[in-house]
Amino acid sequence: MNRPRFARSRLLLRVYLYGVLMLALAGGASYVVSRFVFAPAVQLPARPATAWIAWHLLETVDDPARVQSELADLKKRVRLEMSLFTAEGHLIASNATSPPPPLRPAELNALRGRTSQFDSGSGRVALRDGTGKLLRYAQITFPMPELPLGAAMAQLAAALAVLALLSIPLARSITAPLERLAVVARAFGDGNLTARSGLVGGDEIADLGRSFDDMAERVIGLRKAEKELLANISHELRTPLQRIRMALELVREGERERAAGYLSDIEDDLQELERLLDDVMTAARLDLSRGTGRDPLPPLRRQRLGAAELVEAARLRFQRRAAPRKLTVEVSPQAPEVEADPTLLRRVLDNLLDNAAKFSEPETPITLSAVAAPEGALLLEVHDQGIGIDSAELERIFEPFYRTDRSRARATGGVGLGLALARRIVEAHDGRIVAESGPERGSLFRVTIPAAAQP
Numbered sequence: 001m002n003r004p005r006f007a008r009s010r011l012l013l014r015v016y017l018y019g020v021l022m023l024a025l026a027g028g029a030s031y032v033v034s035r036f037v038f039a040p041a042v043q044l045p046a047r048p049a050t051a052w053i054a055w056h057l058l059e060t061v062d063d064p065a066r067v068q069s070e071l072a073d074l075k076k077r078v079r080l081e082m083s084l085f086t087a088e089g090h091l092i093a094s095n096a097t098s099p100p101p102p103l104r105p106a107e108l109n110a111l112r113g114r115t116s117q118f119d120s121g122s123g124r125v126a127l128r129d130g131t132g133k134l135l136r137y138a139q140i141t142f143p144m145p146e147l148p149l150g151a152a153m154a155q156l157a158a159a160l161a162v163l164a165l166l167s168i169p170l171a172r173s174i175t176a177p178l179e180r181l182a183v184v185a186r187a188f189g190d191g192n193l194t195a196r197s198g199l200v201g202g203d204e205i206a207d208l209g210r211s212f213d214d215m216a217e218r219v220i221g222l223r224k225a226e227k228e229l230l231a232n233i234s235h236e237l238r239t240p241l242q243r244i245r246m247a248l249e250l251v252r253e254g255e256r257e258r259a260a261g262y263l264s265d266i267e268d269d270l271q272e273l274e275r276l277l278d279d280v281m282t283a284a285r286l287d288l289s290r291g292t293g294r295d296p297l298p299p300l301r302r303q304r305l306g307a308a309e310l311v312e313a314a315r316l317r318f319q320r321r322a323a324p325r326k327l328t329v330e331v332s333p334q335a336p337e338v339e340a341d342p343t344l345l346r347r348v349l350d351n352l353l354d355n356a357a358k359f360s361e362p363e364t365p366i367t368l369s370a371v372a373a374p375e376g377a378l379l380l381e382v383h384d385q386g387i388g389i390d391s392a393e394l395e396r397i398f399e400p401f402y403r404t405d406r407s408r409a410r411a412t413g414g415v416g417l418g419l420a421l422a423r424r425i426v427e428a429h430d431g432r433i434v435a436e437s438g439p440e441r442g443s444l445f446r447v448t449i450p451a452a453a454q455p
Helices: 005-058 066-079 105-111 147-191 202-251 256-260 263-291 306-321 342-358 405-409 420-427
Strands: 081-086 091-094 117-121 122-128 134-141 303-305 327-331 339-342 364-373 380-382 430-437 443-449
Touching: 005 066, 005 081, 005 117, 005 122, 005 147, 005 443, 066 081, 066 091, 081 430, 091 105, 105 122, 147 202, 202 256, 202 263, 202 443, 306 327, 306 342, 306 364, 306 380, 339 342, 342 364, 342 380, 342 420, 342 443, 420 430, 420 443
Parallel strands: 327 364
Antiparallel strands: 081 091, 081 134, 117 122, 122 134, 303 339, 364 380, 380 443, 430 443
């Protein structure tokens, strides 16, 4: 089953999105550690000293030169920027490159009742009189100090810990089904043919599990077909061998005339055995060629064939094999010529006509027709009035070694290779073969072969 490209890449998309998520969470963990662990650890010890310096400068504003000198020294030594304001918002002194604006009323209210207020990288310090009235205040900005190597390593460790923890479910989501598939494959290889992965989902691993299950079903089907093949071949060989043995015993006992009566039957049996062995060998040759990467059929010996020639040759062969069965032949004057292997195409028509004779009553007619298909190809049809094929089995009749219920219920012989070989031969000619049938209403097989190129 062909699936859309995006559906077949779900595992890749999942791994990619999971990786992005892990990187985002690792970055978040690093930020949290830096913001809420290292920054307070570095800033908190410096806040009391900074507040004391601000109070000292706010109390000595009467000496502007001294205040400005100390502010300049403060910025030079510890890169601390401080701006002093009156309660009314007038700037008294500042060492900042761009002094901040005075506090708004809302910010002053937030500072009311407090002597200092620090945030990340900034602070405010208020100077009050004995009654608690605000006299002056300072706005402070200090840079975040560089973290030491140990702090950086701690941040890295936090990020790696997050990555490690989040990688566990992702790794398990990938390795768990693969481990299950490996266990099932070993069990299947050890002979437990009922082992199945049972994997579900829409990613590539689930597809692999379903492919394994499908392969296991096909292997079981092939083993079953192999057993049926051996049983059918044994059944087909038993009757002619018994006749040959009986004829030999009659000859040994001197009853040559009675033994001669079996010769005709033995000859027919040998012809059937020849066809059986030919089918088996051809099927084996086709399977071997497919397994080695070569074309699914031996090289075709093509030659130009007319529709009337094909149909007439098939009619003569059918009359020799199935006399006195009635075969109606219809050939359209517009039926085109084809370039095909006459030997292989003969096998297709012979097989379809033989099946029509086997699975229909002797008094019912069989029709073989050749007409021009709508697309300009040659359309060959074999139609019988026999017992038909159930719709549930119609899709499988072209599988190797598959035999329908009608094949098992009647003494018709065969091992289930005829229609499979017919389909491969037709497909080797770039054609197609389809069947229409139903219980007790006969079967219709249509073979379409591309027309030969015009001279």
